[in-house]
Amino acid sequence: MKLQFKRAPKPESIPTADWNNWTWQLRQSLKSLSDFEKAFNLDEQERSAFQEGAEVFNIRTTPYYAGLAGPQSQDPIRRILMPNALELATPAQAMLDPLGERKNNPAPRIIHRYPDRVLFLVTDICSVYCRYCTRKHFTGQEQAFIKNNEYEEALSYIKSHTGIREVILSGGDPLTISDAQLDRTLFDLRKIDHVEIIRVGTRMPVVCPMRVSEDLVKILKKHKPVFLMSHFNHPRELTEEAAQAVEKFVDNGIPVMNQMVLLNGVNNHPAIVQALSRRLLYLRAKPYYMFQCDPSRGTDHLRTSIEDSLEIQKELWGNLSGLAMPTLSLDIPDGGGKTYYVPNYETQSSSEKRMYRGWDGVEAEYVNPTADRIQKPLDAELYFSEWESLKNAKT
Numbered sequence: 365m366k367l368q369f370k371r372a373p374k375p376e377s378i379p380t381a382d383w384n385n386w387t388w389q390l391r392q393s394l395k396s397l398s399d400f401e402k403a404f405n406l407d408e409q410e411r412s413a414f415q416e417g418a419e420v421f422n423i424r425t426t427p428y429y430a431g432l433a434g435p436q437s438q439d440p441i442r443r444i445l446m447p448n449a450l451e452l453a454t455p456a457q458a459m460l461d462p463l464g465e466r467k468n469n470p471a472p473r474i475i476h477r478y479p480d481r482v483l484f485l486v487t488d489i490c491s492v493y494c495r496y497c498t499r500k501h502f503t504g505q506e507q508a509f510i511k512n513n514e515y516e517e518a519l520s521y522i523k524s525h526t527g528i529r530e531v532i533l534s535g536g537d538p539l540t541i542s543d544a545q546l547d548r549t550l551f552d553l554r555k556i557d558h559v560e561i562i563r564v565g566t567r568m569p570v571v572c573p574m575r576v577s578e579d580l581v582k583i584l585k586k587h588k589p590v591f592l593m594s595h596f597n598h599p600r601e602l603t604e605e606a607a608q609a610v611e612k613f614v615d616n617g618i619p620v621m622n623q624m625v626l627l628n629g630v631n632n633h634p635a636i637v638q639a640l641s642r643r644l645l646y647l648r649a650k651p652y653y654m655f656q657c658d659p660s661r662g663t664d665h666l667r668t669s670i671e672d673s674l675e676i677q678k679e680l681w682g683n684l685s686g687l688a689m690p691t692l693s694l695d696i697p698d699g700g701g702k703t704y705y706v707p708n709y710e711t712q713s714s715s716e717k718r719m720y721r722g723w724d725g726v727e728a729e730y731v732n733p734t735a736d737r738i739q740k741p742l743d744a745e746l747y748f749s750e751w752e753s754l755k756n757a758k759t
């Protein structure tokens with residue numbers, strides 16, 4: 365079956381050339397109460413949240429993304445972009461830095477949490493400030509591209525840590541920087557011999573798909589291998605424009621991996637996750653993670669309970685193809701790293717065998733081979749030094 369994607373609405377008064385220009389979208393972003401009042405009928409709760417909501421986290425959306433939101437205050441897209449008085453309510457948990465990034469920050473704009481990879485925060489600007497953002501301690505604060513001295517220090521940290529194999533450009537949103545800045549950054553990273561993979565973590569294909577031009581894709585392609593980490597949360601975000609953006613990447617050999625966040629009142633239903641995952645897969649984007657929302661400040665009303673998330677995952681398991689199945693993952697607060705959840709089908713275990721009851725009730729055992737059959741791969745020693753250097757990469 366051919367899946368259809370709907371075009372996003374465009375106000376007739378705006379010339380198409382302006383609307384399709386990503387810098388116009390950024391310049392015309394809605395930031396103030398009066399900007400939002402021109403585009404939405406705000407209810408009292410939303411209006412009252414503007415002043416104090418901005419203190420919890422900056423407020424901004426592109427006109428394009430605002431156009432995807434429905435008229436009701438409980439609309440899923442609206443819940444992502446609109447400040448809400450509930451952000452100010454007494455929380456069950458609220459952390460400024462739930463991923464403990466500030467204590468894993470050995471150089472300016474570098475987060476080094478895992479041995480073989482770093483985050484490189486090239487800007488703190490986003491074109492939409494998602495109300496559930498996990499990086500409120502950084503995102504949207506200075507509203508600027510990285511300073512030259514910080515850029516050089518960050519690069520020399522990556523250069524001097526030879527165990528770093530992956531650099532993840534993040535922020536803020538790295539696709540809010542210009543093509544020239546992005547090209548220079550990728551060029552400088554590619555000059556570092558031990559950097560194998562570069563990822564670009566961005567929400568621009570979702571909130572401003574006009575950013576994905578032929579020129580941008582050429583730059584990413586030139587510096588391959590580059591992975592595009594998209595961040596679609598809801599099937600309605602996959603408009604015709606967004607679908608074309610995703611296809612532009614994959615047609616040019618840039619793999620797209622999607623990281624969604626489970627959000628209360630937005631996508632916390634297996635039907636929504638399934639619809640999103642199937643559409644992404646159809647576009648050849650891999651549904652990668654389904655994150656438990658971090659307990660960042662002002663997010664209590666957007667978080668699901670872990671039990672609810674597990675229920676959603678259990679419903680999806682078995683019904684959704686493995687290719688379309690995102691992995692449910694929680695970042696352990698305070699920088700504990702990721703933990704993953706999979707449904708547990710094991711009913712009994714011993715060192716000889718384990719018993720299972722599968723997703724549709726089939727029961728069976730898996731018996732281990734006897735110990736005398738176990739042999740290390742003959743050529744394991746060849747890869748030993750690579751393995752050791754990975755384990756020692758952070759030291």
Ligand code: SF4
Nearest residue numbers: 490493494497536567
């Ligand atoms: S795009 Fe990412 S970094 Fe920016 S506000 Fe949204 S979640 Fe946070």
